[in-house]
Amino acid sequence: MKRKFAILTILFLFLTGFILAEEGMFLPNELTPALMAKMHRMGLQLSADQIWKNGGPSLAQAVVNLMGGTGSFVSPKGLIVTNHHVAFGAVQRQSAIKGIDLIHNGFFARTMKEEIPAPGYKALVLLTIEDVTQKVLKGIKRNMDPLKKYERVEKNIKKIIKKAEKPGYRCEVKSFYGGEKYYLLTYLELKDIRIVYVPPRSIGNYGGDIDNWMWPRHTGDFSFLRAYVGPDGKPAEYSPNNIPYKPMVYLKVSAKDIAPGDFMFILGYPGRTQRYMPSFYAEFMEKEYYPGRIKFLEGWIKILEQGSKRNKLAMFKNAGMLKGLNNAIKNWKGQLEGFKNLKIVERKREKENKMLEALKKNPELKAKYGDVFPKYRQLFEEWKTVMKKSLYAGWFAYGSRLLSAAMTIDYWTRERTKKKDIDRKPGYMDRDRENLLLSLKLVDASYEPWTDRQVLKYFIKAQGKLPPEYRLKGLVKLLNNDFSDKNIDAFLDRLYKNTVLTNKEERIKLFNSPHKKVLKSGDPFIELAEAIIPEMDELEKENKRLSGKALDITPKYFALWREVFGSDFMYPDANSTLRLTYGTVKGYSPKDAVFYLPQTTLTGVMEKETGKDPFIVPEKLKKLYKNRDFGMYIDPELKDVAVDFLTTHDVTGGNSGSPVLNARGELVGLLFDGNLESVASDYFFYPPITRSISVDSRYVLFITDKFQGAERILKEMEIVK
């Protein structure tokens, strides 16, 4: 009866309007006593030290940043569990490379020998966090020219990294609280990642794009990968001689019953939030920026879909981009809905009014921060113009895989002409060589000729529709300002007929050539890149100048915020660094008279089946259900296999695959999504309806065990029941 009473309790809390506001994506090195005390009250049985210790060992060292998502070690042999959709890129690339359909069927390596590479995948283990604010701001003066100021900061950061980064490690310096603080983050960089078990898409992505961001959800969104290192135990590129990595810490996997009200915390890599964005900025996002982006993306998606229908290989090649764009557009639409329904701009204004009132009441505060709002608003007006221009121009190079490759080659070789590495553009320094080269190698896995050309045409036509001042002048010149279909087609004919970039060896050869030779190559895609780069650079410079201006404003804005709202539960916006967020298992009411319970079941999986993609249930799973062959994974209260669950955690994109940990730090689930009502939480966290969605660890184990019979994986994990 435990669960039933828990549901009653949770519904009771809901009805009485008592809401736990579990906002916050906390840096692991900033767990305040107040925060720890609150989590302990809620049930946490660990100390701050057990969660994060500089240099380890602590739970955080069991968590990895995985290609913009999150994963975690769950065995002493480097086994990583993450989301199906985080591992999807690897599967998609392997399918495209091998021409075998791993996307639909999934993949299971019966032995370690059979584990295949996850092309391009890396896993980063965060080891230390160091405050480098002083070093970053060295030599910065109030009255410096903004662009100079920015460049000084950039250079300081490059120096810090250069000094800190050793082979096998990856360092980054990130800005927090609008530039109030800078941390140096040092990661172990594992480069040989392999695919162990990816369930069929009909389980790992059950519900597909239709159910994406939705509740109730029935997706088994998990996969197993493994990190390998060289025979010396150090990070190394793929080699058949490599051995499984032995992680400093790995997570126990729980097969225990979970129930509404249970305390849980999550460690992961949320990508980006804008919680502190001022109202005027948010208003622009709502009114102009998002609607424009959505419209543009819809056209882009249409082409990718058309292309995918051409043949199976085309489908494999476009799958990754299509999934990404579909996800983005649903997200943005959700953002817009949220902006409207939650009145986000209004709520932000209320927050600002409190700050303005505090300024009014407190002369001391006013003396210190009185200029923050007027200056911020002025900065925004300048920024708006740049953002509008970036709306199309910023994307221009990403539509075509070949143009994208040309840009990489051009930028890389150009930066090579600078003698000192420290003077080179971030992203094109010595340390970036390997990643750039990898991206050039991987072009074949996503280059689909028909689609590539149609997308580029779409981008060019879009430029033609812009007011002249927003167009890329270099492109206009190349086309003689003639954006007619005929002229664009002729232009594209020339591009695609004469380029050598479709050939991997040629791409690499050019990458390794001197810049002059690249320019002389006469490759039309290099020509196109050359034509638009000056303007891209100009845009970048403008961005830098404004960022330089911001250096005087935003740190003060955050300081004022702290003065007015306190710092016990303050946290910086997400920026793809490791964060802790806490909460409980909890349902919610999406609308009048409707209540969502926080757990779904295998029965729900069966109910949803239509026999049509994405709602096809594998026969084997149907059989297990029919025979109630649930093993130890049955939930005694649900009398069913629990599939997904809702929690109140504060998460966003990048958190995908994050381990959901119970009070003792055992893995009880993998976060994989938020509800549609929550996507606007990137801008404003609204507790009553903001929920994150995780797959229950028991469903992961049930599928791995009963459905796949993957005993060898189960054996190496430490499963606690």
Next chain:
Amino acid sequence: MKRKFAILTILFLFLTGFILAEEGMFLPNELTPALMAKMHRMGLQLSADQIWKNGGPSLAQAVVNLMGGTGSFVSPKGLIVTNHHVAFGAVQRQSAIKGIDLIHNGFFARTMKEEIPAPGYKALVLLTIEDVTQKVLKGIKRNMDPLKKYERVEKNIKKIIKKAEKPGYRCEVKSFYGGEKYYLLTYLELKDIRIVYVPPRSIGNYGGDIDNWMWPRHTGDFSFLRAYVGPDGKPAEYSPNNIPYKPMVYLKVSAKDIAPGDFMFILGYPGRTQRYMPSFYAEFMEKEYYPGRIKFLEGWIKILEQGSKRNKLAMFKNAGMLKGLNNAIKNWKGQLEGFKNLKIVERKREKENKMLEALKKNPELKAKYGDVFPKYRQLFEEWKTVMKKSLYAGWFAYGSRLLSAAMTIDYWTRERTKKKDIDRKPGYMDRDRENLLLSLKLVDASYEPWTDRQVLKYFIKAQGKLPPEYRLKGLVKLLNNDFSDKNIDAFLDRLYKNTVLTNKEERIKLFNSPHKKVLKSGDPFIELAEAIIPEMDELEKENKRLSGKALDITPKYFALWREVFGSDFMYPDANSTLRLTYGTVKGYSPKDAVFYLPQTTLTGVMEKETGKDPFIVPEKLKKLYKNRDFGMYIDPELKDVAVDFLTTHDVTGGNSGSPVLNARGELVGLLFDGNLESVASDYFFYPPITRSISVDSRYVLFITDKFQGAERILKEMEIVK
């Protein structure tokens, strides 16, 4: 806190799987001691006698049959409350007659003088129920020819009615339990019904066809009418000198808080159920009958929609038919969904298997009822052919208003040629004259020339697509078997150019003419009617013959059912006679992890607003909401105005407008719909997800008072708080 705990209780009951099976549409004169005891345990505070007393006074005499729906008296001055959609026909006709848009704006008579007629509306008050089984079956022998048998029953019934029916009253004899029992029902017939208050469509039909059959619901589906009688207090046709009718009994209207778990009962006129239909019959409905009907209706609806766009008057004229067809098609689709999801055919088979097992085990039972199933199955095979033929032929006369009028005139005058009234077709006897004449007068309110012609064309073309043996032979002959567009158009040109039936006076003149003169009139619609009537008659005769056969089978089938399943809670299928059904306020789970709470609120009305029809909220209502000007109608637990609520009652079409009564018999709501999951309950009642939907009496009062300011209506009601 009462409500919250009640919700918890109800959710708890739901979670524990404890389901109250509140199946049953009981005849008021058949309230068994077992049923009364159960209702008393659930909270009922009334005796069987207070609910139904032959001749009255009892609560049942406060309930009226209103044009196929239900209403109830709520004041000593004949004030009737019913659904907006039950009063809709009157509003639609008045709009069409006056050319004023009462449909959108609604109507409120500020004084009694301003109350306008509800054209064609009648209210029937059930006074007595008498068992006439013996009289109906008089002279029936086992081995009679089936057609003769049927005609003998029909004649006996006519005689009983002839004897019983007095001026101002209406009598009918209905068959129950498949012909096991026949009751004579005697009604007071009130013929002067007027419109008192119809709220705007944006309240009375908020959510429109989109929300139809849906939960959560936010419709204020109510209207007030009034019954008038002659100055002598006796039923009379409309006259300005008439006075308000003083009902024998009227209902108190409750403004008390209602909550989940509350016991309620409903008195109303459910139209038709098929609970006892055998599985083989149900299977035919699922596989052939419904799919065929749905497809045909979709085309019909499309034409009506096209026609409605022509101009405002066309919209008014088509509105009634369109609403009816849309409702039907959504219902049928829901039926099909239900057949599939609830596996109705399978469940019926299970029930039958229990009966077959009982027959196997009990030789005595077998001797008595052993032939029931084989005979029933055989009968069905014959019936299937007739039903298939009826699928299109049966509707043929209903598509065109003019053909329908021609059929009425032709049948009526033909039957007049028979000397004895008792020999005439039921529906065309002396007692039917008034209703038929009324229908001819009302043709103008729904005859829209373009639509009428297009619909008739659609019907004719549909005939052309049928296999020859299913076509109407008379029609084939008129068209010389040429179903080409060109020939049909020429045929229709002649019909519509030369008919006089578009003229009300001409219709009435023909109606009052001898049959010979009608035939000689040469009106092409009369010709068409003449051409198809022989075949319609043939079809009717075939139906009668099979009904005659059924007289030997179905009473035994019901008797067997009673033997096997007991009779304490047995009830006859709905047949538009007064029924009692009981239940509680209760939510349900429509799918995995989703729970519907059983009450909606004014906040939900606001949430649903899109500004586009059917989700437009009147400004006045928005203002009331904004100012929280809820008066005495606020629900203390919801802290809001309660709008609609769910109950577990067993209802169907015809119940619309039924009073929902609390344990003391006070009106707490008006039933107006069932959920989509429930529509298949016409065939099989499945308690866990079958719910009826009512508008809360407090919302009715809130709109009448705060929104409309209709004090004069409020004053004459007895409101209990």
